[in-house]
Amino acid sequence: MKNVSILGSTGSIGTQTLDVCRNYKDDLNVVALACGTRINDLAKQIEEFKPELACVATKELAEELAKLVDNKNLKIVYGMEGLIEAAIISSADIVLTAVVGMMGIKPTIEAINAGKDIALANKETLVCAGHIIMKLAKEKNVAILPVDSEHSAIFQSLNGEKKSQLRKILLTASGGPFRGKDRAFLENVKLEDALKHPNWSMGRKITIDSSTMVNKGLEVIEAKWLFGVDATDVQVVVQPQSVIHSMVEFEDGGVMAQLGTPDMRLPIQYALFYPDRKPIANSEFLDFYKLGQISFEKPDMDTFVGLKMAYEAAAKGGNIPTALNAANEYAVALFLDRKIKYLQIYDMIRFAMDNVRFIDNPTVEEILETEQEVYKLLKENFN
Ligand SMILES: NC(=O)C1=CN([C@@H]2O[C@H](COP(=O)(O)OP(=O)(O)OC[C@H]3O[C@@H](n4cnc5c(N)ncnc54)[C@H](OP(=O)(O)O)[C@@H]3O)[C@@H](O)[C@H]2O)C=CC1
Numbered sequence: 001m002k003n004v005s006i007l008g009s010t011g012s013i014g015t016q017t018l019d020v021c022r023n024y025k026d027d028l029n030v031v032a033l034a035c036g037t038r039i040n041d042l043a044k045q046i047e048e049f050k051p052e053l054a055c056v057a058t059k060e061l062a063e064e065l066a067k068l069v070d071n072k073n074l075k076i077v078y079g080m081e082g083l084i085e086a087a088i089i090s091s092a093d094i095v096l097t098a099v100v101g102m103m104g105i106k107p108t109i110e111a112i113n114a115g116k117d118i119a120l121a122n123k124e125t126l127v128c129a130g131h132i133i134m135k136l137a138k139e140k141n142v143a144i145l146p147v148d149s150e151h152s153a154i155f156q157s158l159n160g161e162k163k164s165q166l167r168k169i170l171l172t173a174s175g176g177p178f179r180g181k182d183r184a185f186l187e188n189v190k191l192e193d194a195l196k197h198p199n200w201s202m203g204r205k206i207t208i209d210s211s212t213m214v215n216k217g218l219e220v221i222e223a224k225w226l227f228g229v230d231a232t233d234v235q236v237v238v239q240p241q242s243v244i245h246s247m248v249e250f251e252d253g254g255v256m257a258q259l260g261t262p263d264m265r266l267p268i269q270y271a272l273f274y275p276d277r278k279p280i281a282n283s284e285f286l287d288f289y290k291l292g293q294i295s296f297e298k299p300d301m302d303t304f305v306g307l308k309m310a311y312e313a314a315a316k317g318g319n320i321p322t323a324l325n326a327a328n329e330y331a332v333a334l335f336l337d338r339k340i341k342y343l344q345i346y347d348m349i350r351f352a353m354d355n356v357r358f359i360d361n362p363t364v365e366e367i368l369e370t371e372q373e374v375y376k377l378l379k380e381n382f383n
């Protein structure tokens, strides 16, 4: 039996993780659940999975949750302190990090310090603090198991191979809902259209990131840290059907790929049960006769400049990936609130990367200071 703590249990990855736990009740035991504000959903999860601890965003929500649940053994906590408590709970063997954004940094680091394996969906954490997290994980001998579909595919493709013989990583991208469009088209795109991912059903923030291809940029940096390669050795290949989840090429010209239907429960359960594979319940299997064709394209980085800026951020290093990520989080939240136009997401990222005070090898505190500095810069310079 493996004890699991889930950070972000009410979201897209969180609920799919609970579906895996539901399908494997004898193997996975949920010990902690953390969410932000959806306390009615959390209350139902608590009733079904009976964790020891539940965490919500604020004290008020914690008090409301206490009224909704009838479980005297449940400890209810809140805020960042509470999220860290959920991450380091002594009974957990593994922490699945599925919160969105930089709020994942501290709990992930504390979970590693407490010796927990990490099933990592929260890519923003590695983008900003990959240099700290990968080093610490090695020191503490804990595994960082990728949940992001592409990184799980790379991890699966590298299984049993010598990393020294790896030539490059081929990171696949759907191209998002605006694939093939030009900059003039992007000028006036609507929120509703940006939220229509061609293949995946995901949370709102990552869905916008996929549409701008900033998601792919974050994933290039995530791959750099997870697999210890240069970002220049990560080549993005647009594969619009999202059937090939990523590939790796070796020195001898051999290419290994992982394919599957777009169902996040596969990478989730692969991370939770690694190195075992388990049957997947209620999912479709790939039918190559029905599939017809798989096609490939080069990404248009002159239109989707978010991807180009991520390569630039990776090359500059230090706190520049944090500047890119923080500006993107800030801008996407405004776009989701209909406060800015689509292309301002790129403008804000550009401005933050060009104007933030450079810090080489930033500490966690400096990463979080950079986040605040970026927010201030953007508030002062965009209205
Ligand atoms: N969705 C997907 O298929 C994929 C997602 N990822 C990554 O996984 C992460 C999660 O994405 P996704 O599931 O789509 O996002 P969602 O927006 O669907 O879920 C986010 C989760 O974080 C919780 N949360 C928000 N604020 C807080 C807070 N203050 N304290 C604690 N929890 C909080 C939310 O709770 P509540 O809603 O209750 O406020 C929710 O449970 C992201 O980093 C994303 O990039 C990676 C690959 C695929």
Ligand SMILES: CC(=O)[C@@H](O)[C@H](O)COP(=O)(O)O
Residues within 6 Å of the ligand: 148, 149, 150, 172, 173, 174, 175, 176, 200, 209, 210, 211, 213, 215, 216, 264
């Ligand atoms: C499911 C997943 O891992 C997402 O990151 C998804 O891959 C987004 O797709 P694109 O960014 O390629 O559109």
Ligand SMILES: [Mn+2]
Residues within 6 Å of the ligand: 148, 149, 150, 151, 219
């Ligand atoms: Mn992905």
